[in-house]
Amino acid sequence: MNKGVILMNFLAIDFETANSSRASICSIGIVIVENGLIKEEIHTYIDPEDEFTYFNTVIHGITEDMVQGAPTFKEYWPEFKRMIENKVLIAHNASFDMSAMRYALDIINEPYAEFTYGCSYVFSKKVWPTLFNHKLSTVADHLGISFKHHDALEDARAAALVTLAALETSGTDSLVELSDMHNLQLGLHRTDKYSPAGARKRKKSMKVPTRKVDKSHPFFNASVVFTGKLQSMTRGEASQIVLNCGGVCKSNVTRNTGYLVIGDYDLTSFTEVFASVKMQKVEELINKGYPIKVLGENDFLKMVT
The missing domain is CATH 3.30.420.10 (Ribonuclease H-like superfamily/Ribonuclease H)
Structure with a gap:
């Protein structure tokens, strides 16, 4: 050229x-x-x-x-x-x-x-x-x-x-x-x-892996959203765990969201200063009757270990 x-x-x-x-x-x-x-x-x-x-x-x-x-x-x-x-x-x-x-x-x-x-x-x-x-x-x-x-x-x-x-x-x-x-x-x-x-x-x-999963797990076919910084693992590692359970990770909260997982640091400070856009959206949807469950990081770990 x-x-x-x-x-x-x-x-x-x-x-x-x-x-x-x-x-x-x-x-x-x-x-x-x-x-x-x-x-x-x-x-x-x-x-x-x-x-x-x-x-x-x-x-x-x-x-x-x-x-x-x-x-x-x-x-x-x-x-x-x-x-x-x-x-x-x-x-x-x-x-x-x-x-x-x-x-x-x-x-x-x-x-x-x-x-x-x-x-x-x-x-x-x-x-x-x-x-x-x-x-x-x-x-x-x-x-x-x-x-x-x-x-x-x-x-x-x-x-x-x-x-x-x-x-x-x-x-x-x-x-x-x-x-x-x-x-x-x-x-x-x-x-x-x-x-x-x-x-x-x-x-x-x-890449989303294809594998056999436990269909009785709460995360199976559930839409999971993470917010805040996780203390025990990276966001990518946590997302992989959800995928292994047959769930799907989404970036934003919608009416189809099943679980919002909050990093423990942000969960403990939420009542004073923490109010993420995702949390606000979840509160709004819960008030409208959508059955979204909010989990702290420790609760999340108990469900997957």
């Missing part, structure tokens, strides 16, 4: 959320890049079917009135999936956007889409290491990119331009080559597993 000629195709995306729940997507920006040039830009508001908090509205300026009549994530998902399926995606701080997508899909009980993705934040840290930070606004300013921060479409466009600049500066024409140059790995999303983008690690992709 001639240096400065980028032949890369990808989609840059960005989500804004209505509140602290990553599933509360209220705006989606999509920028389609073909052969190193922006070919199409798409924006839609999303009705999160949830409340808008003052803090989030101050950040992005989106209000409940602005999403009236907009599609819900469930309604928009078939079209969005068609755009991203088997494609290469880019986002700045991709861990947030990818987890927001997973959280939203968990709520509507849809499998993950299949795609590869990279993070323009991670790339920028490698390509321009001397910047005092690598926020999208900082990197864009360094590159002379003007944009309105926390506008989903503008953020997606900026992430696309940062990625193109990283490719050009590095003299590469693919995200695989750019990643290899800096000892990075691209993230992978599949219907039943995912692996993060970032520094190369030895860990294997997380």
Whole structure:
């Protein structure tokens, strides 16, 4: 390839959320890049079917009135999936956007889409290491990119331009080559597993195991949500235990939640200062008659040991 000629195709995306729940997507920006040039830009508001908090509205300026009549994530998902399926995606701080997508899909009980993705934040840290930070606004300013921060479409466009600049500066024409140059790995999303983008690690992709389980166990076919920091094990280890019991772990509380497990540290401090979004949602649903059980970490351990 001639240096400065980028032949890369990808989609840059960005989500804004209505509140602290990553599933509360209220705006989606999509920028389609073909052969190193922006070919199409798409924006839609999303009705999160949830409340808008003052803090989030101050950040992005989106209000409940602005999403009236907009599609819900469930309604928009078939079209969005068609755009991203088997494609290469880019986002700045991709861990947030990818987890927001997973959280939203968990709520509507849809499998993950299949795609590869990279993070323009991670790339920028490698390509321009001397910047005092690598926020999208900082990197864009360094590159002379003007944009309105926390506008989903503008953020997606900026992430696309940062990625193109990283490719050009590095003299590469693919995200695989750019990643290899800096000892990075691209993230992978599949219907039943995912692996993060970032520094190369030895860990294997997380995958739901298939095994025989005790159908009489309380967690069998139950939806379990964790909140707070566990003292006895990692969140991943606890989730695996639930899976081994035939249950399913979800990121957010819904009407179908069977159990909310609270880390013992947070449980002991709850009456004074702790009030997670998940706990508040559970209280609301319990008051409406949904039979959700709240467990402390010790109670959880007694059920699985």
